Amino acid sequence: MVRYIGTKLIEAIPAQKDGEDGYKVVYPDGYISWSPADVFERAYLPLSINTCLNTDKPSIGREMVDDFIAHTEVQTLGDKTTVVRAVLRNGFELVESSSCVSKENYSEELGAQICMKKIKDKVWFLLGFLLQTAVHGVKE
Numbered sequence: 001m002v003r004y005i006g007t008k009l010i011e012a013i014p015a016q017k018d019g020e021d022g023y024k025v026v027y028p029d030g031y032i033s034w035s036p037a038d039v040f041e042r043a044y045l046p047l048s049i050n051t052c053l054n055t056d057k058p059s060i061g062r063e064m065v066d067d068f069i070a071h072t073e074v075q076t077l078g079d080k081t082t083v084v085r086a087v088l089r090n091g092f093e094l095v096e097s098s099s100c101v102s103k104e105n106y107s108e109e110l111g112a113q114i115c116m117k118k119i120k121d122k123v124w125f126l127l128g129f130l131l132q133t134a135v136h137g138v139k140e
């Protein structure tokens with residue numbers, strides 16, 4: 001089964017019930033339920049294994065971060081500033097900027113790369129927060 005995160009860590013597998021697509025859901029306490037596909041897919045994010053780590057414990061990987069960014073827009077302001085707006089899968093938006101000292105050294109491509117690194121670091125942080133909540137709940 002694939003692991004998913006929402007506000008709790010669960011396991012699920014695609015399944016049908018009465019001809020309707022959905023998911024068989026297994027909760028940490030062993031409880032099993034079924035959820036319609038559209039409801040399930042709005043609430044849970046597939047959790048992939050971070051192959052850079054030496055563990056199979058729940059973690060956030062680069063692929064999850066990249067996949068969570070739905071689309072981006074790059075814009076040049078003035079002669080030497082790049083602004084990138086990233087819209088995440090859940091509609092949340094992140095905006096970053098990068099500037100250089102001299103307009104002769106300006107590159108929108110390089111500015112966008114710098115902004116995307118900042119954006120991906122924030123997405124990693126936010127998904128890490130979500131995973132921490134899923135694994136441990138909201139109170140000690």
